[in-house]
Amino acid sequence: MTSYRAADSKREEFRKYLEQSGVVDALTKILVNLYEEPEKPSQALDFLKQHLGAAGPETADVESLRVEVSDLRAKVTTLQDENADLKSRLEKYEPSEEPTE
Structure with missing residues (x-):
């Protein structure tokens, strides 16, 4: 009991x-x-x-977001490389002016 x-x-x-x-x-x-x-x-x-x-979250959603993140990272890398290339090409035509004292 x-x-x-x-x-x-x-x-x-x-x-x-x-x-x-x-x-x-x-x-x-x-x-x-x-x-x-x-x-x-x-x-x-x-x-x-x-x-x-x-x-x-649904696994399909997670997977699609991973793919999107991967694509965006690749795009950022490409744009950074393109930006550096354009800056160097611009430097040939417009050299930066260094301040004179």
């Missing part, structure tokens, strides 16, 4: 912890949103993850 009360006490303690930390409220809000959805999603667990913020 005491083990039953100890388990009951632990459950009550855990329930209070979840309430105080806001977990119960967050889950309640998400479940209400799911309930109020006009068209229920086929994957309710994915809905919960998405609304909890645990899902993270």
